[in-house]
Amino acid sequence: MSAANGPAKAGPSEAASHRDVVRVDSVSKDFGSTVALDKVSFAVEKGELFGFIGPDGAGKTTLFRILVSLLVPGAGRASVLDLDVVRDYRALRQRVGYMAGRFSLYPDLSVEENLTFFASVFGTTIQREYEQIKPIYTQLEPFKDRRAAALSGGMKQKLALCCALVHRPDILFLDEPTTGVDAVSRREFWDLLGRLKEGGLTTVVSTPYMDEATRCDRVALMHRGRLLDVDTPDAITRGFDRPLLGVRAKERYKALLALRKFEHAHSAYPFGDVIHYTDKRTGVQPDRIANDLKAFLTANGFADVSVEPLTPTVEDSFIARTDSDPESRIPNPGRVA
Amino acid sequence: MSELVIQASELTRTFGDFTAVDRISFDVKAGEVFGFLGANGAGKTTAMRMLIGLLNPTSGTARVAGHDIYTESEAIKRSIGYMSQRFSLYEDLTPRENIRLYGGIYGLTLAQIRDRTDVMLKRLGLTQVAGQAVRSLPLGWRQKLAFSVALVHQPRIVFLDEPTSGVDPITRRQFWELIYEAASNGTTVLVTTHYMDEAEYCDRISIMVAGRIAAIGAPADLKREHGVASIDELFVGLARPEVPSSP
Amino acid sequence: MTALGGLLRKEWFHIRRDRRTATVLVALPVVQVLLFGYAIRTDVNDVRLAVVDPAPNSVTLTIRNRFAAAGVFRIVAVVPRAEDLDPLLQSGAAQQAIVFGHDFAADLGRGEPAQLLVITDATEPNTGSLLQTYAEAVIQGYERETMVGRPGPFGPGRTISIIPQVRLRFNPTRESSNLFVPGLMAFVLTIISSLMTAISLTREKETGTMEALLVSPLRPWEIIVGKVTPYLAVGFISMIAVLVEARLVFRVPLRGSVLLLLLEGALFILVSLALGLLISARTSSQRLAMLGALLGTMLPNVLLSGFIFPLESMPAPLQWISYVIPGRWFVTIARGIMLKGIGLGYVWRETLYLAAMAVVLLAASVRSFHERLE
Numbered sequence: 011m012s013a014a015n016g017p018a019k020a021g022p023s024e025a026a027s028h029r030d031v032v033r034v035d036s037v038s039k040d041f042g043s044t045v046a047l048d049k050v051s052f053a054v055e056k057g058e059l060f061g062f063i064g065p066d067g068a069g070k071t072t073l074f075r076i077l078v079s080l081l082v083p084g085a086g087r088a089s090v091l092d093l094d095v096v097r098d099y100r101a102l103r104q105r106v107g108y109m110a111g112r113f114s115l116y117p118d119l120s121v122e123e124n125l126t127f128f129a130s131v132f133g134t135t136i137q138r139e140y141e142q143i144k145p146i147y148t149q150l151e152p153f154k155d156r157r158a159a160a161l162s163g164g165m166k167q168k169l170a171l172c173c174a175l176v177h178r179p180d181i182l183f184l185d186e187p188t189t190g191v192d193a194v195s196r197r198e199f200w201d202l203l204g205r206l207k208e209g210g211l212t213t214v215v216s217t218p219y220m221d222e223a224t225r226c227d228r229v230a231l232m233h234r235g236r237l238l239d240v241d242t243p244d245a246i247t248r249g250f251d252r253p254l255l256g257v258r259a260k261e262r263y264k265a266l267l268a269l270r271k272f273e274h275a276h277s278a279y280p281f282g283d284v285i286h287y288t289d290k291r292t293g294v295q296p297d298r299i300a301n302d303l304k305a306f307l308t309a310n311g312f313a314d315v316s317v318e319p320l321t322p323t324v325e326d327s328f329i330a331r332t333d334s335d336p337e338s339r340i341p342n343p344g345r346v347a
Numbered sequence: 348m349s350e351l352v353i354q355a356s357e358l359t360r361t362f363g364d365f366t367a368v369d370r371i372s373f374d375v376k377a378g379e380v381f382g383f384l385g386a387n388g389a390g391k392t393t394a395m396r397m398l399i400g401l402l403n404p405t406s407g408t409a410r411v412a413g414h415d416i417y418t419e420s421e422a423i424k425r426s427i428g429y430m431s432q433r434f435s436l437y438e439d440l441t442p443r444e445n446i447r448l449y450g451g452i453y454g455l456t457l458a459q460i461r462d463r464t465d466v467m468l469k470r471l472g473l474t475q476v477a478g479q480a481v482r483s484l485p486l487g488w489r490q491k492l493a494f495s496v497a498l499v500h501q502p503r504i505v506f507l508d509e510p511t512s513g514v515d516p517i518t519r520r521q522f523w524e525l526i527y528e529a530a531s532n533g534t535t536v537l538v539t540t541h542y543m544d545e546a547e548y549c550d551r552i553s554i555m556v557a558g559r560i561a562a563i564g565a566p567a568d569l570k571r572e573h574g575v576a577s578i579d580e581l582f583v584g585l586a587r588p589e590v591p592s593s594p
Numbered sequence: 595m596t597a598l599g600g601l602l603r604k605e606w607f608h609i610r611r612d613r614r615t616a617t618v619l620v621a622l623p624v625v626q627v628l629l630f631g632y633a634i635r636t637d638v639n640d641v642r643l644a645v646v647d648p649a650p651n652s653v654t655l656t657i658r659n660r661f662a663a664a665g666v667f668r669i670v671a672v673v674p675r676a677e678d679l680d681p682l683l684q685s686g687a688a689q690q691a692i693v694f695g696h697d698f699a700a701d702l703g704r705g706e707p708a709q710l711l712v713i714t715d716a717t718e719p720n721t722g723s724l725l726q727t728y729a730e731a732v733i734q735g736y737e738r739e740t741m742v743g744r745p746g747p748f749g750p751g752r753t754i755s756i757i758p759q760v761r762l763r764f765n766p767t768r769e770s771s772n773l774f775v776p777g778l779m780a781f782v783l784t785i786i787s788s789l790m791t792a793i794s795l796t797r798e799k800e801t802g803t804m805e806a807l808l809v810s811p812l813r814p815w816e817i818i819v820g821k822v823t824p825y826l827a828v829g830f831i832s833m834i835a836v837l838v839e840a841r842l843v844f845r846v847p848l849r850g851s852v853l854l855l856l857l858e859g860a861l862f863i864l865v866s867l868a869l870g871l872l873i874s875a876r877t878s879s880q881r882l883a884m885l886g887a888l889l890g891t892m893l894p895n896v897l898l899s900g901f902i903f904p905l906e907s908m909p910a911p912l913q914w915i916s917y918v919i920p921g922r923w924f925v926t927i928a929r930g931i932m933l934k935g936i937g938l939g940y941v942w943r944e945t946l947y948l949a950a951m952a953v954v955l956l957a958a959s960v961r962s963f964h965e966r967l968e
Contacts, residue, residue: 064515065487065513065514065515065516065518066486066513067485067515068515075805075967078809079966080808080809081966081967100811103808103809103810103811104811106809108805108809110802110805110806111802112802114801114803114805115801116607116608116801116803117801118607118608118611118612119604119607119608123604123607126600127601127603128806128810130596130600130603131601131807131812132810132811133596133597133811162387162388163387163388173806189513190387190512190541191387192541192586193386193541193579193582193586194386194583194586197583220516221544233515263527263528263530263531264531266527279517280520280523280524280527280548281544281547282547282548282566283547283548283566283567284547325516328516329517329520332515332516332517
């Protein structure tokens with residue numbers, strides 16, 4: 011499914027086209043007995059804001075390292091900007107922007123010194139690239155003499171983004187740029203990514219936060235080295251194949267346990283103060299299910315029961331997908347059927 | 348009515364010129380699940396450290412599990428459980444050995460340890476891997492085990508510092524079910540988290556901004572008061588640019 | 595600014611700002627030289643002197659008093675027989691001793707050679723030579739006063755012969771502080787070049803910035819040169835600092851060419867840098883790098899370079915091993931240049947060994963530098 015959004019502005023060099031800028035074909039990677047990536051295949055189109063969504067251990071960092079030529083795949087092939095990640099790594103390193111996970115800047119250097127250094131490594135200066143990095147750098151400029159170690163988490167990530175951008179890369183790889191950063195800064199960061207996309211830059215991001223998926227053109231759900239799904243966030247949620255209902259009741263935990271004992275229950279998961287419920291039966295209308303549940307809970311002595319149909323989120327889809335993962339060995343009480 | 352297991356009044360902690368925790372006051376009832384939220388640097392880690400007896404306050408008072416935090420910090424440590432994000436279990440030991448270690452530290456007899464170990468492993472579904480080094484287990488399993496271990500001596504309160512960071516959605520929920528279970532057994536749970544949606548699991552929450560408590564109460568009440576649909580929105584609304592010392 | 599220039603500038607910031615590194619680099623040469631220099635100089639005041647005087651009389655008494663007079667020596671015991679000296683010297687109650695011959699006064703009276711035995715302990719080389727010098731002064735003074743002009747068996751006015759006897763105990767070094775300085779230089783340079791380089795590289799790996807450096811147009815040689823050059827410069831400056839300090843404070847001689855010494859030092863620094871690079875290539879942890887540098891470079895250099903323990907008295911296998919310890923060659927070269935004043939003509943072989951080591955190790959370290967994370 012293509013993700014063209016309106017007229018794309020001309021990118022740094024060539025005219026807008028739908029050529030794939032990243033092509034990954036059945037890439038696998040192990041570290042000793044651990045399988046980090048298991049036959050991963052996908053493609054990213056030019057100008058896309060592409061997200062990898064998955065928890066720790068999904069393989070996101072390993073995949074990114076392969077794509078920027080820091081690691082070699084155990085099996086399979088990958089190319090970025092039509093350059094093979096193994097053979098053409100020198101050329102590749104000239105053109106990618108990479109932000110490694112968890113604040114990889116020089117803590118004892120100031121904001122300006124860090125940026126100057128990364129600019130110099132690519133043969134340029136802050137002055138020359140000022141227009142390019144302005145939207146981000148203006149937020150950092152008031153603190154340009156401050157040591158990087160003294161910045162807050164959100165500011166560090168903005169600086170790291172700046173350093174990755176300063177040499178005008180043709181594609182950006184950002185590995186978990188919002189992890190460990192507060193909610194406000196996370197939003198601001200994604201706003202910045204949105205602006206970069208408007209400028210035509212292809213950006214590939216990874217994140218463990220499911221709610222950030224909606225800010226991407228397309229996402230790939232990753233879990234334990236495998237891709238569960240690759241599509242637009244909408245398509246992913248539309249792919250949720252059962253009606254989803256949200257149940258509220260006064261005693262949440264007890265209600266949760268009770269619901270799992272309901273004869274038609276397929277899954278019941280807590281989502282804050284709402285329980286997300288899916289039913290085993292097919293072809294039954296959500297309203298009917300809602301009534302059944304209300305009746306069941308009230309009969310079991312629960313007060314303040316309310317049941318409503320819900321639109322599934324990416325997280326619901328993720329759970330449904332990983333739920334059916336045979337690798338999940340722990341008895342999973344959430345999944346009843 | 349409901350007994351107060353934590354009582355803090357004007358609790359303050361400064362480091363030189365910098366005030367990390369600025370006169371916070373709050374209570375936590377027995378059996379509550381209390382969420383301690385705030386941005387990095389807002390002061391929640393410092394506040395937690397004071398409550399568990401790892402750090403002395405600069406001023407203010409507090410009682411935890413009936414003990415004064417200035418004079419009875421050792422008694423506090425014995426009556427609480429603690430699970431930190433950075434470290435909880437010894438990676439080169441097996442689950443069994445970890446339970447045995449912590450059980451011993453908290454003064455359980457061998458018989459008690461044996462019983463609890465079997466129950467715990469069964470509940471978590473870890474009996475198959477009870478003999479493997481913890482480092483070989485997936486993150487989610489380790490976190491759940493760490494939580495159980497923090498409860499091995501059946502403390503009245505358990506403090507959890509970002510326990511579900513980076514863990515996959517299903518395991519996160521399984522973890523919270525363990526929390527619910529503990530709470531329904533009468534254990535009070537004080538938890539800090541970055542996931543705003545997890546705030547909704549709590550009976551009451553507090554949001555710290557720049558060392559002060561900016562909001563405290565039940566999630567539903569707070570949302571209504573501030574006219575927002577989610578705790579995330581509430582948080583964004585409250586968090587203002589942090590104090591001039593850090594951008 | 596070029597990429598390499600940017601790298602050098604960054605390294606300079608790191609060195610300046612890391613308090614620990616800066617302290618080590620500046621304080622180290624100074625402290626080490628002072629420590630070693632003073633530690634091995636025994637106190638030249640209040641030297642404990644034992645006297646063996648089989649037939650005390652006014653003559654021996656006068657001479658004894660002269661020894662005690664200047665306050666340099668303190669007579670701790672007067673015994674009748676030489677055998678009684680042993681326990682005193684062994685226990686350290688006395689550091690040095692003088693022994694009057696059996697018929698000292700009588701011989702003197704008859705105009706026959708009179709013997710004064712001056713016993714020094716080889717483990718105290720400074721006080722030993724001091725004693726000898728002083729003994730001569732005292733005796734000559736006495737002779738001048740009492741027998742001015744009278745011809746004696748040893749020339750005009752010279753009747754008393756002073757016989758120095760050096761007691762040998764197990765003695766690691768019969769050398770003076772002069773010989774420590776070259777070894778010290780090697781030690782200091784090893785710390786700076788191997789340890790600091792290894793730490794600098796592994797620090798990049800630990801903070802994660804190495805990833806950023808790798809995914810950039812920087813070539814491996816650029817990264818290495820960028821990392822290593824500042825420490826080359828710092829090492830050079832330290833070497834000069836040690837030399838200056840040694841000259842000024844301890845008056846260690848520098849009889850040969852300063853230029854040659856500095857060049858040889860630079861060569862040695864290169865070898866140490868390469869070793870530091872090799873160590874850092876094997877690990878991503880700063881702690882392990884430190885340990886590796888300690889065990890792989892500093893310890894061998896201290897133990898097997900001839901710095902403290904003379905190579906000649908070591909068992910053969912250890913001597914063979916020392917052939918591959920760079921410090922050994924540098925210490926030999928430096929001692930030669932500083933103390934014997936010899937030039938390249940005499941140390942060309944050792945220089946060649948060092949140069950060969952430098953080439954081999956640098957090549958190996960460039961090869962071992964990973965362009966990827968594995």
